[in-house]
Amino acid sequence: MLDMSAPATPPEPPVASDRPDPGPDRVELRVHGVAGGTAEELLDVEPAMRVAGDGLSGFFRWRGRDDTETVPGVRREIFAWGNLNSGSSSRALWLLLLPFMLLNLAYWTRPGRVDRNPGGARRAADHVYDGSVRLLALSLTVLITLAAAGIGMDLVAWQCTAQAEACVRARPWLTFLASASSPLSAPGTALPLGALLPVTVVVVLWCLSRRTEREYEVVRGPVPPVTTDAAPLSRPDFWHNGEILARLRSAHIAVALGTVAVLLLVPALRHDLSGGGSALSGLSGFGMVLAVLLGTVMTASAGSVVVPDADPRRNGRVDRVCRMLRDATVTVAVGVAAYTAWPRPSWTPSGRLPGAGATLNALFTAQGLLVLVLLVASVVLYVSDRAHDRSAMRGMAGPATAALGALLGGGFSAALVYQGSLWLSGCDALTPGGPACLELAPPTAYSWLQLAFTLEAVIALVVVAAIAVALRRATRAHLPAVTEQYARSVRDRRTWEIARARAVGRMTEALPAVLTAFLAPVAPLVVLVLYSSLSGDVITSPRPADTAVSGGIEGLARETVALMVSVGSVLGGAALLGVAWIGRSAYRDRPTRQAVGALWDVGTFWPRVAHPLAPPSYAERAVPQLAARVARMAREGADVALSGHSQGSVLAAATIWQLPEDCAGRVALVTHGSPLDRLYARYFPAYFGPYAFADLRSRVSGWRNLWRVTDAFADPVRTRERSGDGPEVPGVIAPAEPLPDPRAYDPPPGEALRPEILGHNRYTDDPAYAESLWKVLNDGGDHRS
Structure with missing residues (x-):
């Protein structure tokens, strides 16, 4: 009190x-x-x-x-340290990395104690917590790669070229790629060209991470601090994690480039194995070898992120291995590009890009499972050896932050792909399928995230109303203390102003409830991906949100959900425009950049030990x-x-x-x-x-x-x-x-x-x-x- x-x-x-x-x-x-x-x-x-x-x-x-x-x-x-986050105009681009930042924060919100010799179930839970957060962070890198590939490879290079003249009429600037008379319109050449977009995104993130690491690098002091278990921030290497950052960055880049290579390899190999090439010999045999090599290096790279980082010497060895895996992935990806570009006269595109939907569905399934594993690990840590009794959300702030980051990353990706498909097709977001509308079909899994956008908007309205009611009640509750302290009448306007200011000052305590409310859509999404993993829909495709939620019933139920999905698409587009507008304003205007930088001042205090491509600490x-x-x-x-x-x-x-x-x-x-x-x-x-x-x-x-x-x-x-x-x-x-x-x-x-x-x-x-x-x-x- x-x-x-x-x-x-x-x-x-x-x-x-x-x-x-x-x-x-x-x-x-x-x-x-x-x-x-x-x-x-x-x-x-x-x-x-x-x-x-x-x-x-x-x-x-x-x-x-x-x-x-x-x-x-x-x-x-x-x-004065403010320029570290808002001094350069390029810092405005960090808005796009908000989901990465949240996953990095989730690593540090663990509920258990941090000491040098944990044992038993707590040690196992601690490692599971670390590994789950880092794998979730890796999944976000794959997610943004899939979003860029969904536009460049699926919508443009595959679906648009499949419709040839219709695509040219809708978007004449794509004539060089979509026209049937163009030498680049063949799938073997169009797909590698479309892959330039996700590869460019990955390379930009890679360069940005390396540049900020050099800018923020400092020399270790000659005398180490006094280290105690009660103060983990007293460890001499706490603010020097260059080797951890480097190995994680290599792993993320390897898996991201490997994802692009998978989307190049699957359509060509599927064509060869279906009879378009000599099955298990010639081209198809070479494709199978590439598939094995690609799967090996991607699995090893993904596994490297869960290696514990307690030993600096082990960090150095793992860093060298991760660099080798990254370089090997680049080499295999070049081989995949050459394999895909090999002339195949009978190869024609149709439908969605093979492998894209299954990869996205598998990724969402993995994210849902990782959130559940992270939740179990947090419960074990909180129950077995919590740090103290004032942990927020009973120790569940870590899973909540991770789930929010994954949801936000999925929402951004869905909005990006959906808005890209609408722009390319010339369709109206609320009334798709018009006569002049080019038929482009994003993966159906994105429709669930568009539905989540609408639900989040409704939740936001409810939260604002609830906070307004709570603020009014809290203001009245503070009135007796204000009148007693200042010995003034409760009828004075000044008394109410002071009471309201006190009520606003105490509203931070509602943050856990607000966070829980915004995480409400996560539960049905996790249930969906678990159902998909058990029913086999991961390999094929989950049903669209309007069909699944309404149970296949025609009429009002299905139309309502379909409208919510469309509204979610509009909200997602508005969110992207808002981020772009804020980023543009921050790029040109220092005060705006400082206001945006305040977000990073809070969120980027911690070192990048979960997501290496997040904004720097x-x-x-x-x-x-x-x-x-x-x-x-x-x-x-x-x-x-x-x-x-x-x-x-x-x-x-x-x-x-x-x-x-x-x-x-x-x-x-x-x-x-x-x-x-x-x-x-x-x-x-x-x-x-x-x-x-x-x-x-x-x-x-x-x-x-x-x-x-x-x-x-x-x-x-x-x-x-x-x-x-x-x-x-x-x-x-x-x-x-x-x-x-x-x-x-x-x-x-x-x-x-x-x-x-x-x-x-x-x-x-x-x-x-x-x-x-x-x-x-x-x-x-x-x-x-």
Whole structure:
């Protein structure tokens, strides 16, 4: 229960003349949060400063030296890391990698403890969890490859050329490929040309991953940190995972290119084995050899992602093997392309691309099974040895995040292929099959994902309505505390504004329920793929969504589901247009890019150890940079106060865990607006939590944590530690009480405006911040309350 009894105006910090001069060897090192600002803004060094008023009208004066020091004599320094995610225009393209990011997050949301010697069922469950997430991540790479191949190889190179003149009339620019008189219209030449699209997508992802790895690479420090089991982020190699990333990238690229090769090989080999070639001899024999080689290297590449990565030497060996498998896949793929291009006069395309539907169905089946396996592993980890009792969703946040990433990836893929087919065919999304409509048929499995799009839209409307009702109730619930704290009438508009701000600040607790609601369509999709695997539909094709859901009944039921599928297609297209518009705006406009970058500030903190093609982890560069800087200042005799706001507090904590032993006692910590306890301890319980925070407290000379009830991300930071052989002792990093927000109900003397409700912003303007900085630099900050 939150303590609302704090006075409206806490005691002011001592004035500068009452404080001892802290000397010239003390540093306040600020680390900003998401979507930071310019260096001048963060340092507060603009020539003019506002002393009263607001952004519309105010009073300013020239800033003096004392105005740029939070505590007299303590020099201020900032670490600006925002450009790691939003500095380059190309970062706008990362929007397309959101499903990859979610799968990478799922790896880190495991509910079990992370120590060096797990045993028994927990060790097995831990390996199963790792392998399931990495295989799901691999399936997303295959999924995006199949989407690109679905357009380039299936719709254009196969189905469009099969309709020849009709395709030319609908899309004249495809004359070079679809016209019967074109030498490129034969399947053996059209398919390799169509394969250029998925190959280009794979190569772009490959190059992007390699480039960002080089940009974010840092040198290891000469002295390792003090490593403890309570703090997994204290491991010396935690932010250096180049070998793991490299081997995973090689495996993903190999399987993606192998998928394209499969789609090239199956139609040609099927034609040869059906009598179009000499069965089991000549071309067909060569095709069978290629099929065996391709299956071998793809299986080995997929299996390499589940190899445990605890031993650095083993990582190096596996990396070399994965590179060899990748190169072997490229070689076999070139052979497959040559085999497919071999002239076959009797080979003509018809229907859908052979093998495409079966590959997609098998992939969806594998994803459904992996989600179930991941769910079982999470249950075992949560029950056998959970990290702590405050894990979100009872330890099921990992499977939920993975399932959401897979669903989002499938939705994007379905929308891409469906919109591509509509554009190529000239059909209307809501009324397909018109007289001038070219008949192009995407795989029927995509219709289920289009249906899921519509269901998600309905769920979104219900969630918004439910949140509105809950917010209104919560606002009323906060009114008594506000009236008591500020001694004002409940009828005043200002009272309701403060109560609503507090209610909004506490709405983050509804996140698990919202996530669960959006995952509702996953259950029927998993049931569908399981049914497909048992009924044999994986090899053939599942029934379209409208036929299967309505049970084959003609009339209203089937028409309703068909309409929902069509609406899902429109929503999917709108989602793609929205992503494209945001990406274009972010590419050209830095403020928009910073707003988009805020998403990556939260989602890309963790290293890429599940999906190597996800956006890079900025912390892999930021944390070693911070640790090296702080260690140098500490060794030179400076007392350093790390001040982290929002996501910057997470970077600050990770930095302290990476400091060597000789820096102990020279570094203090001030966190404000920090999500360490409220979000990270709940959703990443294996790496953050009361035991890890107790370990963090023992490494600093002082720690103060500032938070507000109106802050949607911050909370008190709870600790738990064992004193000798005695019981565990819980604690809270001081101050346990929230800062009042606003600081006063009425305007201060000489002002005509009431103080703003700040929520998550401007903690450094609060007098409590200067007081906390002074405390941690002088008396240790009263660690616990």
